[in-house]
Amino acid sequence: MSTALPAALANTEKPQPHSHGGASDGRGTTVPDASRAEWFTSYDVDAFEVPTGREEMWRFTPMKRLAGLHTGAESTGAATVSVDAPAEVTVETVGREDERLGKAGVPADRIAAQAYSSFAEATVVTVGKEARASAPVTLTIEGPGAGKVAYGHLAVRAEQFAEATVVIDHRGSGTYADNVEFVLADGAKLTVVSIHDWADDAxxxxxxxxxxxRDAVLKHTTVTLGGDLVRVSPTARFADKGAEVDMSGVYFADAGQHFELRTFVDHNQANCTSNVVYKGALQGEGAHAVWIGDVLIRAAAEGTQTYELNRNLLLTDGCRADSVPNLEIETGEIVSAGHASATGRFDDEQLFYLQARGIPEDQARRLVVRGFFHELIHKIAVPEVRERLEAAIEAELEAVGT
Structure with missing residues (x-):
């Protein structure tokens, strides 16, 4: 299903094939990668070709497990959105024509464009100018049900000097695709925790x-625990100077699960800061985690400070983690830029140290895993979410007997 969009919103230029790793031109010559700045975007699903899985942005994704989202699956159900918000926050259900929608960014892949073209109603959360939310805003999104497909749209707006924490809690069964917008006005501070704790079929x-x-701060955390296939693509762009974004993620993949996290920070303004840290653990046959971290520092982004880090801990045989940090710099007038990535098993020295002090091996392994995640769990601002995540990790470790 596709809905026609105004010409001002639709970029109908067809995307060109490209590969971040460089592609051969058939004569043994490597063709340079396309810049992340040149990636095609459009609100219109018909402007995108149907992906085959050979494209760079889809090469890690098991296309057959997407339940037809990439080929235009029609909506056969609806997700349920329930909201618990303090009095300082306004929550609205609006139609597609609402002018506040589509302001934070343009879809960069066919499924995102399909979701934008297919949702019927959107939820808009607004924190007014200079307002401070007295409690977290919690949005619980329940899937459409086993065998059903739904599309959604959520917009969170923090007006000038507003402050709030928003928890987005995904649960239930079915197939769901959506776009989530965060618009921060000058001086706003927004903390977001997006939890993906789906049923096994989702x-x-x-x-x-x-x-x-300008001078706004976004702290964005994804927690990915459940679902058959979960792919989340957070993109941050700076609307003015002096802004800051902190992206973090925690994921724990079990046998057969595919978790894919694709971050992109577009440094297009001067004197902005970004920090990206994602950590994941995997266990069980066929568990697969993918992290792609893109940072683009444009020529105008002088004074940039940026760093991205990904760590993966493999707890059993038969699991796999792919980690690809990408850093593209168009100006040398920056403060700092770097990235790091590592995937491995338990640190034998850590285990030996703990066992040498009388701690049994199974308990020592648990301590190592807890320590691995501690930094990111501690950063989560909502105590209930921290406790829930700690309990979920303990349950995962119990299941594998670590």
């Missing part, structure tokens, strides 16, 4: 778009 493909105003 498929979820989500694009997060953030527009961050």
């Amino acid at each position: 498929v979820h493909v989500s694009s997060h778009h953030a527009s961050i105003g």
Whole structure:
């Protein structure tokens, strides 16, 4: 299903094939990668070709497990959105014509465009100018049910100097694709925790778009625990100077699960800061985690400070983690830029140290895993979410007997 869009919103230029690793031109010559700045975007699903899985942005994704989202699966159900918000926050259900929608960013893949073209109603959360939310805003999104497909749209707006914490809790069964927008006005501070704790059958493909105003601060955390296939793509762009974004993620993949996290920070303004840290653990046959971290520092982004880090801990045989950090710099007038990535098993020295002090091996392994995640769990601002995540990790470790 596709809905026609105004000409001002639709970029109908067809995307060109490209590969971040460089592609051969058939004569033994490597063709340079296309810049991340040149990636095709459009609100219109018909402007995108149907992906085959050979494209760079889809090469890690098991296309057959997408339940037809990439080929235009029609909506056969609806997700349920329930909201618990303090009095300082306004929550609205609006139609597609609402002018506040589509302001944070433009879809960069066919599923995101399909979700934008297919949703019937959107939820808009607004924190007013200089307002401070007295409690977290919690949005619980329940899937459409086993065998059903649904599309959604959520917009969170923090007006000038507003402050709030928003928890987005995904649960239930079915197939769901959505776009989530975060628009931060000048001086706003927004903390977001997106939890993906789906049932075993669920498929979820989500694009997060953030527009961050002058001196505004966005702290964005994804927690991925459940679902058959979960692919989340958070993108942050700076609307003015002096802004800051902190992206973090925690994921724990079991046998057969595919978790894919694709971050993109577009440094297009001067004197902005970004920090990206994602950590994951995997166990069981066929568990697969993918992290792609893109950072683009444009020529105008002088004074940039950026760093991205990914760590993966393999707890059993038969699991796999792919980690690809990408850093593209168009100006040398920056403060700092770097990235790091590592995937491995338990640190034998850590285990030996703990066992030498009388701690049994199974308990020592648990301590190592807890320590691995501690930094990111501690950063989560909502105590209930921290406790829930700690309990979930303990349950995962119990299941594998670690």
